Amino acid sequence: MPERSAVVVGGNRIPFAKAGTKYAAASSGDMLTAALDGLVARFGLAGQQVGEVAAGAVLKHTRDFNLTREAVLGSALDPHTPACDLQQACGTGLETVIYVANKIRLGQADTGIAGGVDSASDAPIVVSEGLRRALLRASRSKTLLERLKSFASLHPTDLAPVPPGVVEPRTGLSMGESQALTTAEYGLTREAADELALASHRNLARAWDAGFFDDLVTPYLGVTRDTLLRPDTSAEALAKLKPVFGGENGTMTAGNSTALTDGAAVVLLAEEEWARERHWPVLARVVDAQVAATDYVTGNEGLLIAGARAIPVLLERNGLTLADFDLVEIHEAFASTVLATLAQLEADGHGTVDRARLNVNGSSLAAGHPFAATGGRIVATLAKLLAERGPGSRGLISICAAGGQAVTAILEAV
Amino acid sequence: MNVLESLYGTPLGKKAAARLGLAEPPVLRRGRELPRGEIVLATLPGGGVAAEALALLGLSPIDPLLDLPERRTTDDRGRPQPPRYERRPGAVVIDATGVREIAQLEGLRQVLRPAMKGLEASGRVILLATDAADVSDVEAKAVAQAFDGINRTVSKELRGGSTANLVFVRAGTPASDLCSTLSFLLEGRSAFVAGQTWRVGPAKAGDAAGAEYDPARPFTGRIVVVTGAARGIGAEIARTFARDGAAVVAVDVPAAGDALAGVANAVRGSALQLDITVPDAAERIAAHVATVHGPQAKIWAVIHNAGITRDKLLANLDEGRWASVLEVNLAAEMRMNPTLLDPDLPGGLGEQARIVGIASTSGWAGNKGQTNYAASKAGVMGLTWAESAELPDRPVTANAVAPGFIETEMTAAIPFVQREVFRRTNALGQGGRPVDVAETIAYLADPASGGVDGQVVRVCGHNLIGA
Ligand SMILES: NC(=O)c1ccc[n+]([C@@H]2O[C@H](COP(=O)([O-])OP(=O)(O)OC[C@H]3O[C@@H](n4cnc5c(N)ncnc54)[C@H](O)[C@@H]3O)[C@@H](O)[C@H]2O)c1
Numbered sequence: 118m119p120e121r122s123a124v125v126v127g128g129n130r131i132p133f134a135k136a137g138t139k140y141a142a143a144s145s146g147d148m149l150t151a152a153l154d155g156l157v158a159r160f161g162l163a164g165q166q167v168g169e170v171a172a173g174a175v176l177k178h179t180r181d182f183n184l185t186r187e188a189v190l191g192s193a194l195d196p197h198t199p200a201c202d203l204q205q206a207c208g209t210g211l212e213t214v215i216y217v218a219n220k221i222r223l224g225q226a227d228t229g230i231a232g233g234v235d236s237a238s239d240a241p242i243v244v245s246e247g248l249r250r251a252l253l254r255a256s257r258s259k260t261l262l263e264r265l266k267s268f269a270s271l272h273p274t275d276l277a278p279v280p281p282g283v284v285e286p287r288t289g290l291s292m293g294e295s296q297a298l299t300t301a302e303y304g305l306t307r308e309a310a311d312e313l314a315l316a317s318h319r320n321l322a323r324a325w326d327a328g329f330f331d332d333l334v335t336p337y338l339g340v341t342r343d344t345l346l347r348p349d350t351s352a353e354a355l356a357k358l359k360p361v362f363g364g365e366n367g368t369m370t371a372g373n374s375t376a377l378t379d380g381a382a383v384v385l386l387a388e389e390e391w392a393r394e395r396h397w398p399v400l401a402r403v404v405d406a407q408v409a410a411t412d413y414v415t416g417n418e419g420l421l422i423a424g425a426r427a428i429p430v431l432l433e434r435n436g437l438t439l440a441d442f443d444l445v446e447i448h449e450a451f452a453s454t455v456l457a458t459l460a461q462l463e464a465d466g467h468g469t470v471d472r473a474r475l476n477v478n479g480s481s482l483a484a485g486h487p488f489a490a491t492g493g494r495i496v497a498t499l500a501k502l503l504a505e506r507g508p509g510s511r512g513l514i515s516i517c518a519a520g521g522q523a524v525t526a527i528l529e530a531v
Numbered sequence: 532m533n534v535l536e537s538l539y540g541t542p543l544g545k546k547a548a549a550r551l552g553l554a555e556p557p558v559l560r561r562g563r564e565l566p567r568g569e570i571v572l573a574t575l576p577g578g579g580v581a582a583e584a585l586a587l588l589g590l591s592p593i594d595p596l597l598d599l600p601e602r603r604t605t606d607d608r609g610r611p612q613p614p615r616y617e618r619r620p621g622a623v624v625i626d627a628t629g630v631r632e633i634a635q636l637e638g639l640r641q642v643l644r645p646a647m648k649g650l651e652a653s654g655r656v657i658l659l660a661t662d663a664a665d666v667s668d669v670e671a672k673a674v675a676q677a678f679d680g681i682n683r684t685v686s687k688e689l690r691g692g693s694t695a696n697l698v699f700v701r702a703g704t705p706a707s708d709l710c711s712t713l714s715f716l717l718e719g720r721s722a723f724v725a726g727q728t729w730r731v732g733p734a735k736a737g738d739a740a741g742a743e744y745d746p747a748r749p750f751t752g753r754i755v756v757v758t759g760a761a762r763g764i765g766a767e768i769a770r771t772f773a774r775d776g777a778a779v780v781a782v783d784v785p786a787a788g789d790a791l792a793g794v795a796n797a798v799r800g801s802a803l804q805l806d807i808t809v810p811d812a813a814e815r816i817a818a819h820v821a822t823v824h825g826p827q828a829k830i831w832a833v834i835h836n837a838g839i840t841r842d843k844l845l846a847n848l849d850e851g852r853w854a855s856v857l858e859v860n861l862a863a864e865m866r867m868n869p870t871l872l873d874p875d876l877p878g879g880l881g882e883q884a885r886i887v888g889i890a891s892t893s894g895w896a897g898n899k900g901q902t903n904y905a906a907s908k909a910g911v912m913g914l915t916w917a918e919s920a921e922l923p924d925r926p927v928t929a930n931a932v933a934p935g936f937i938e939t940e941m942t943a944a945i946p947f948v949q950r951e952v953f954r955r956t957n958a959l960g961q962g963g964r965p966v967d968v969a970e971t972i973a974y975l976a977d978p979a980s981g982g983v984d985g986q987v988v989r990v991c992g993h994n995l996i997g998a
Contacts, residue, residue: 151789154792154793154796155788155789155792155802157796158781158791158792158793158795158796158801158802159792159801159803159804160801160822160823161778161795161800161801161824163795163796163797163798163799163800164799193796193797193799328785328809330785331785331804331805334785334788335788335789335791335792335804336785336786336787336788336789337789338789341785341786341788395825396821396822396825396826397822398822
């Protein structure tokens with residue numbers, strides 16, 4: 118078999134919206150279907166079969182056990198299009214791109230759609246452990262009296278719904294609290310974090326104004342732009358915000374941390390020759406990918422800086438250095454995640470990343486971060502940017518994820 | 532919906548309305564449906580092209596009843612009555628292409644009188660005549676104009692959703708170039724086209740329908756671009772072309788992308804989020820066509836439907852509202868066409884192609900509060916005429932439709948009483964539907980309509996004002 122390569126053809130997402138607002142009534146399935154339908158319309162794929170659709174969500178209801186396949190069936194795609202769900206915390210979106218690209222390279226598919234969705238508004242609410250045990254006992258009991266007795270031991274607090282777990286199970290720390298440790302360890306300043314946040318808003322606003330997202334976003338439920346974007350924010354406005362993590366003197370604020378977000382994003386991939394024969398746009402090749410994990414449980418490493426482990430492996434395998442990338446996309450879980458990752462890479466002798474090449478059209482601080490949708494947003498944005506720069510332009514993506522992991526990848530315009 | 536409007540919807544309200552003379556309007560025959568009754572053909576001396584065209588369409592017309600004194604009967608009150616058709620005919624086609632003298636107009640009266648109350652619901656009167664430009668003597672020119680008066684009046688007198696229209700057939704027009712027009716007028720597709728006059732001539736060299744042409748699905752294998760396709764008339768245009776076989780490229784502003792994707796997917800077409808006022812709009816449309824359909828693909832027809840209103844009395848009209856309406860409705864379209872017509876542009880218009888603009892009866896008759904809009908829509912007519920004249924050697928036609936009152940979100944914004952007045956003040960006593968505009972556009976864009984060029988066809992139910 119001749120060598121096959123997987124390319125990004127295009128992408129589509131719905132505008133990202135602050136959780137609990139415009140998309141509060143939409144389910145993950147609704148949003149993923151909307152993102153798929155926009156992509157289908159853009160490429161005239163209605164009624165056509167795609168090799169496979171892979172997507173996922175971080176916050177998932179049990180009813181969403183087959184989220185992606187259901188979204189495909191609800192979309193305009195040919196119902197013969199197979200689908201699967203993948204999950205790797207915030208790395209989900211990029212991991213689906215890697216999965217589909219690998220299938221394409223192996224000849225198991227010629228085309229595929231990768232992506233993700235998350236609704237922090239419609240997050241599954243779990244019952245307390247006490248109530249769960251009581252319910253189990255009740256379902257096993259044979260008489261009404263026994264059934265009623267099962268609930269006798271319940272404490273009023275057992276009846277309160279438990280919001281989805283936002284803490285790392287092994288450390289009991291939330292993302293923000295974990296990152297605050299890293300921030301302190303690297304001695305990252307408030308000013309540096311705010312500066313990154315400001316750049317994110319400015320860059321994303323400029324891209325919107327320039328029409329960059331005209332062929333990457335389809336409006337949804339009356340929302341036509343990312344609602345967390347603050348085009349007019351300033352260094353002064355950001356400086357006024359109170360710290361939310363790291364105590365009174367902490368540097369992490371609502372301005373330089375991502376907010377809970379709802380949204381969905383998908384990417385169309387195809388085998389390069391296949392795409393060329395059909396005159397599809399060939400934006401960028403998916404060159405390589407690497408996942409790594411840190412030993413964050415012992416406290417020896419940060420939770421969200423596994424990118425600093427994955428990237429060197431990727432560089433080594435591809436004979437590249439950081440300086441070889443025209444563009445770098447580091448997911449802004451927190452401004453300080455990006456800064457800590459860069460600091461660690463520099464400390465390990467990989468040099469630094471020119472800020473003019475970093476997240477040039479904004480990232481999660483401005484766009485918001487619907488967990489599993491972030492990968493699709495970044496891949497589509499970067500692929501289009503690289504294509505605009507011309508063949509040979511190279512881009513690096515790093516997305517940190519819960520569990521101390523990071524998913525990274527290289528794209529190259531062809 | 533306001534109180535008045537909801538009241539009007541109740542049975543009591545309907546009764547009251549009927550007393551006021553606001554009877555329920557007739558339900559119009561629509562779609563690719565021929566009349567149920569017979570087609571009557573009257574060929575007046577010197578005519579013949581209609582008989583040939585009907586034969587090409589596979590239709591077998593019957594002879595007309597003539598209102599001659601000896602054929603009349605008297606009713607129970609002793610009044611003379613014209614002869615009556617045994618079964619109500621569905622259409623009366625009068626081929627008056629050979630009529631040149633005032634005295635010959637009596638022939639039309641004889642055919643029309645028995646038909647006026649004798650047609651089935653949604654019946655048709657179709658007059659064919661020779662254009663004043665193609666006759667030489669004074670009487671013939673005067674007679675050519677007389678047809679116009681006959682047509683407009685017959686249109687106003689007909690009832691039950693029936694329409695009358697006049698087609699001026701240019702000298703040398705073969706029957707084959709008349710078929711698409713006759714078929715459109717006979718079928719339900721022309722439901723809301725009434726009291727209108729337009730011209731059909733010989734198609735330009737190279738503008739034939741082609742061997743694989745199927746009149747039931749005329750756009751099979753053809754790409755049609757529709758701007759403003761996310762909703763209203765544009766969405767219906769997309770659906771109508773798709774029904775007739777076209778691969779539709781649906782264009783609308785990025786902010787309408789949601790609805791646009793829905794329309795595109797439903798017709799298995801594709802969507803392009805594009806503001807048509809950007810300088811490279813035409814290039815981006817062509818690039819999209821080349822991406823979705825390949826660089827060899829060519830656009831068969833572009834339908835410039837996107838449009839906006841920014842109504843204000845001129846006394847209150849600022850430069851912003853003035854400019855935006857002219858920009859979207861007229862300037863953008865004018866800029867796009869030459870680029871799309873460039874034969875070297877991949878994904879541009881084909882060598883043989885159709886351009887259809889959307890004017891408005893406001894552009895014809897004027898409308899209070901719409902100077903900017905009327906300017907833009909009258910401008911679309913001027914553009915259509917100029918473009919059609921500019922392409923004498925290329926099998927491309929440029930035409931426009933001028934909708935009257937069409938029930939859409941745009942017109943739903945008009946206050947109820949005013950809206951009801953607009954609805955009622957046409958010969959059909961009702962507002963048109965988006966599909967009526969769409970069908971007329973599809974007729975103009977039909978591969979067999981090469982003989983229809985530089986025409987503006989009103990889809991207004993024969994507006995009583997200004998037309
Ligand atoms: N509804 C009527 O009674 C009526 C009568 C006469 C003429 N018209 C004309 O028919 C056409 C359609 O009218 P409608 O009633 O469906 O209106 P509509 O407002 O429902 O739809 C018009 C569409 O055009 C789109 N559009 C506007 N500006 C655009 C731009 N710059 N680029 C791309 N798309 C743009 C809009 O987003 C919208 O989807 C218009 O040209 C209108 O002037 C309508």
